[in-house]
Amino acid sequence: MPEFKVVVSNPKDGSSKTFEVKDQQARALIGMKIGDVFDGVILGLNNVKLKITGGSDRSGFPMMAGIQGGVKKSVILSRGFGMKSKKYQRKRKTVRGNMITEDTALINTVIVE
Numbered sequence: 130m131p132e133f134k135v136v137v138s139n140p141k142d143g144s145s146k147t148f149e150v151k152d153q154q155a156r157a158l159i160g161m162k163i164g165d166v167f168d169g170v171i172l173g174l175n176n177v178k179l180k181i182t183g184g185s186d187r188s189g190f191p192m193m194a195g196i197q198g199g200v201k202k203s204v205i206l207s208r209g210f211g212m213k214s215k216k217y218q219r220k221r222k223t224v225r226g227n228m229i230t231e232d233t234a235l236i237n238t239v240i241v242e
Contacts, residue, residue, distance in 0.1 A: 131155035132150070133235065137239075137240065138237070140239060150172065154172070159231065160228065162181070166178050181236060185225070186201070190224055192224070192225045192227055192233070193224040196225075196226040198227075200226045201225050202223070202224060203224075204224055206222050
């Protein structure tokens with residue numbers, strides 16, 4: 130029984146809303162990847178298209194677009210994504226792949242249309 134929290138951001142006014150998705154609605158999101166666009170009817174939003182921009186799993190590891198599948202991996206990062214580092218410093222961070230699985234807890238989306 131998958132269960133997600135979906136955060137929907139509206140870029141026009143800067144607001145965001147959180148929805149809780151369970152069972153059949155959640156199963157419709159499994160298998161989607163970062164960058165995919167889906168219909169907002171799944172969340173009860175009519176005439177809205179939503180684009181997946183990221184998320185995190187139950188342990189708090191963020192999803193990264195550059196890693197295929199729903200696996201958890203340790204990667205070396207130098208700047209940007211989840212890093213607060215000094216110049217020329219690299220760190221090994223654990224991240225989740227770009228696919229939504231049953232281990233996903235939070236999905237970040239943005240309104241496209």
